[in-house]
Amino acid sequence: MNDYRQLATDVVAELKRQGADACDVFVANTTDFSTEVRLGRIEKLEQSISKGLGMRVFKGGAMALTYTTDFADKSVKSIAAQALDIVKVSNPDEFNGLAPRESLGVYDGKLMLFDESIASIPTDRKIDMAREAEEIGMKSDKRITNSNTAGWSDGTYQVTLATSDGFVGQYRTTNAGLYVGLIAEEGGVKQTDSWYSFQRYANKLLTPKEVGLEAARRVTSKLGARKVKSQTVPLVVDPTMAQRMIGAFFGAASGRSVYRKSSFLVGKLGEAIASPLVSIVDDATLADGPGCRPFDAEGVKSSRVPFIEKGVLKSYLCDSYSSRRLKMPLTGTTNRGYQGGPNIGASNLFLMAGDRDPKDIIKSVKSGLYLRTMSAQGFNPVTGDFSHGATGHWIENGEFAYPVQEITIAGNVITAFKNITAVGNDLKFRAGGVASPTLLISEITVGGA
Secondary structure (H helix, E strand, C coil), X not given: CCCCHXXXXXXXXXXHHCCCCEEEEEEEEEEEEEEEEECCEEEEEEEEEEEEEEEEEEECCEEEEEEEXXXXXXXXXXXHHHHXXXXXXXXXXXXXXXXXXXXXXXXXXXXXCCCHHHHHCCXXXXXXXXXXXXXXXXXCCCCEEEEEEEEEEEEEEEEEEEECCCXXXXXXXXXXXXXXXXXXXXXXXEEEEEEEEEECCHHHCCCHHHHHHHHHHHHHCCCCCECCCCEEEEEEECHXXXXXXXXXXXXXXXXXXXXCCCCCCCCCCCCECCXXXXXXXXXXXXXXXXXXXXXXXXXXXXXXXXXXXXXXXXXXXXXXXXXXXXXXXXXXXXXXXXXXXCEECCCXXXXXXXXXXXXXXXXXXXXXXXXXXXXXXCECCCCCEEEEEEEEEEEECCEEXXXXXXXXXXXXXXXXXXXXXXXXXXXXXCECCEECCCEEEEEEEEECC
């Protein structure tokens, strides 16, 4: 990949020459590969290269954003001139501006960002791994009758940032993923499910056999699913669903959501919003985390941000704008694409592990629900209320009794998290930068027959 630090620095100088009070330039360039197979045959084989340069310009308290994918000198200067024209007619805002100079920097600890070995994996091998995962999954149980697809993907992403305050930084990351989706049938009823592995380093991925067998286990475990009566019961939350729940807290803690009064965490700073067993951290310095980075999208030096500690909301997550607007500390938790400005975004977001074995958590439940999936719709970020369609397994006397479907779970996120009575010791980043261990919520409303 090209080194774009000089380009970004030159564009900053050009924007200043044309009259900007302050500015930053963000360059992103990516290479992506993906393949999909179904029933052993290749259905997709794609490779792409893309790049873009975004400019953020401040003048007289106003801000303008422009971007280009043409890095020729003439084009870049033209876009810079357009940015200055736009900012002249934009509304001033006293909270606009770059991140404070003293917050800028590059984390100098060890971070596992780039896996050189991914580039040397032959295309045939990538296709074979997808085929192997699919074949192993389908052959593991005669009730598995079809495939939704299996696939491999990998990519390289480079970020370059330069600001008029003198910050210049660049880093590269890699990613690789393997997945398979299967269809099983019994008694004329079909079920679908999948499994996946996604990491920055290829050698940290699950093997094709592990991915295929887990997909098979999950889809066949749904066969024979039934409804249950509406009731209030304990809820054991699978880690893949628990990570979605903590994502809701991250979004609600965004400074922008808070000052817009569109968050269920407005006015709750310093309050207990969850069980004392719950601590949620965003840690960009986690060395082997899939979301680690040396600086955020504003050039703020990466750090560990424990925004919920032992159930208490300790801080909101602030970019430079919301930091100034809320008069709160900057947290360095922003992401960005070249087409827009910085937004609050997770790096390595996780609920800290507890000391309970997940099997023991399940054994502790006399009668209740193990939550496996829930629909994407049904959450109100302003109130924290939720009502999701769900599937899972019914627990009787500490054992899985039968799979359940066509049910709903409903409640309020804060109430549910205050009712957490056990946290598992099975924290693991399975796919991307959000993770949680198994959770036990003492009661939840299940809607059924």
